[in-house]
Amino acid sequence: MEVISELGKGCFGVVYKGKCRGKIVAIKKLHQQDVSDLDEFKKEVQILTHLRHPNVVLFMGACTEAGKLAIVTEFLPMGDVHHVIHSRSKDNPLPLLKILLMAKDVAQGMNWLHLSKPPIVHRDLKPTNLLVDENWRVKICDFGLSAWQLNKTLQDSGVAPGTPLWMSPEVLKGRPLSEKADVYSFGIVLWEMITGKEPFEHHEDYEKFVDAICDHGERPEIPQDMHPSLQSLLQECWHDNQRKRPAFGEIIERIEQAILVTTIGDNAGIEIWKASFEGGAKEGGIGLAVPFSHFAVVFYKYIGEALSRDRNDVGYKALQALLVEKEAEVTLERWGLFCKWFAPINKSILKHLVQIITVPYFHGDISRKDSETLLSCFKKGSFLVRLSMTEPIDKSPFTISKVAGKGEITHQRVYVNDNHSGYFVTTKDKKGKKSKIESEGGIENLFKNKKVAKELNLITPCPGSRYSHIAQRKPDDGSNPYIDDQ
Structure with missing residues (x-):
């Protein structure tokens, strides 16, 4: 087994990138090398040997020699969820769909651990213990270094393992706990993944933090624009009463529903x-x-x-x-x-x-940059209509890109009416007073309105639409059954 480079340090040990039998692996050398714990370590390794799940890091071997205790697992090149979430700029966050699919991976992995025999309670679920492979699949790690639930409940003795920020009140207080402690941690992790923020950043003192979480029920602030299905899931996951927290089987179903309602x-x-x-x-x-x-x-x-x-x-x-x-x-x-x-x-x-x-000015979902490239060769009054790709898409699904005065290319959103019966654009007069021009029915009706063309100076459709071949096609009977006769 060859060590190539150090990847990072945790509370249980140092992780290295290495090579074992010709394959790149991750090697975790444990801080705790006490020979008296060797039998317990071997028991944990035995349990790891039988765990197989797509959302659980693959255990590949271990060194059980006294003084050299180490675990070998598959190597995941994208690093951990903490890095994936927090290394991105605020202007380039992960799409919510991607986040929820990653969260579902975590829930599926945790469900597998909790339903194992004996059930496995992680107790240290946090973003740095969630690794990401090259296909964006999330896998849980370091659960083998936590406690196994051999009875109905567990109680921590001494200092609880892991980072306090993601720990449930019962873990922080040393009270009897169950697998629902992991559900609390998942709630904090999910909040962090969605918001892109570190939890409890304002806390610096450990005792005050424990008091705030356990005695005053403090939790991360939920953004008002978060979908209600996700808000309720978070609130239930980090409920003070562990019996009221959902099991991971239910969490999986609720994430799937949230994926549908937020994406579609x-x-x-x-x-x-x-x-x-x-x-x-x-x-x-x-x-x-x-x-x-x-x-x-x-x-x-x-x-x-x-x-x-x-x-x-x-x-x-x-x-x-x-x-x-x-x-x-x-x-x-x-x-x-x-x-x-x-x-x-x-x-x-x-x-x-x-x-x-089939109208010549519609160019579909081309980017802002591509629309500017297309229009750069044309004179004032040239325009195209494209599909909006930035939120809120459902409220303003179309964008007008046009050549304005002095060759400047400007972009203007088209909005959906409040009752979803049509569309409107806003205009300004010479005094800066705003007004709306509305239409009923499909988006095409808005651009049939001569007032829109006049007020926005839309004169010549920009050629080059990818849909021109559809517009040119004529049905066999010489008419288009979907378009009213003009």
């Missing part, structure tokens, strides 16, 4: 996505991608439209163009964006999709 939002959209996996296999309890050919069947059935056998049908092609990014699949993330751009999902949606995708 639209109730019809959620139903369509769920229906796309009925009777089929889906990994981990929630589907992340589905072939477009199958999804289209479910989609058309839901909106009450007959699916044409002609795969060059303009409605079918419009739906496909807006949903499929690669490999002929619809991903959960893309469907969520689609629902925010075009909700509500109802019988008239195909008509609206075709009308917007």
Whole structure:
């Protein structure tokens, strides 16, 4: 076994990157090398030997020689969750979907440990004990260095292991505890992952911290804009009464539901996505991608439209163009964006999709930078309409990019009406007074309004739309069944 470099230090030992039998591994050399603990260490190694789960770090071996106690595990190149979360800039946070999928990984790993025989209680669940592989899968580590629940309850003696910031009140106070202590820790971890903040940063004194958590019920402040399903989950996970904290099996289900409501939002959209996996296999309890050919069947059935056998049908092609990014699949993330751009999902949606995708000024989800590159070659009054990619997408799903005075390229959001019956843009007169120009129906109706073109100086559609081939196609009977005759 060869040591290559030191990766970090923890309360249990020093972790090294190493090589064992030709494979890169992680080697944890333990601080505690007391020979009297050797039998207990061997028992823990024996339990680790039989643990196999995708969200638990793979145990590969151990050195049980007195004075050289060490554990060898798989090496995960992306480091720990703490690094992944806090190394990103405030302007580039992880998407909520990615965070919730990572949190679900943690819950699945912890559920496996808690349901093991004997049950394994981690007692030191925190972001630095959650490692990330090259596919963003999160795996739990260092549980083998904690306590195993051999009876119904455990009680810490002496100093509790781990970092206090993530510890439950019962652990901090040395009271009898159960596996629900890990649920409390998970709540703090989940809050940290979502907010990107360190928990309890204002606390410096340990005794005051314990008093605040245990006697005054202090918990991290939950952002008001956090989805209610996540707010309630956090509050239940870190409940002072451990009996009222949910088990990880329930937590997994609630995270899956939170993934759907925060990613898709639209109730019809959620139903369509769920229906796309009925009777089929889906990994981990929630589907992340589905072939477009199958999804289209479910989609058309839901909106009450007959699916044409002609795969060059303009409605079918419009739906496909807006949903499929690669490999002929619809991903959960893309469907969520689609629902925010075009909700509500109802019988008239195909008509609206075709009308917007076949106008020359619509360029889809191109980036701000790409829109500026396209427009840079054109004169004042040239414009395009693109799909918004920054929140709040559901409130302002479209963006107008145009060439303004002196060749300057400006960007303006298009907003959804309060009753979701149409769209509006805001304008300013020469005195700076704001006003709204509204339309009913699909987004295309807004740009049929001559007042919009006049007030915003939208003269010439920018060429180069990726959807031009759809716009040029003519149905066999010479008419488009989705577009009203003009």
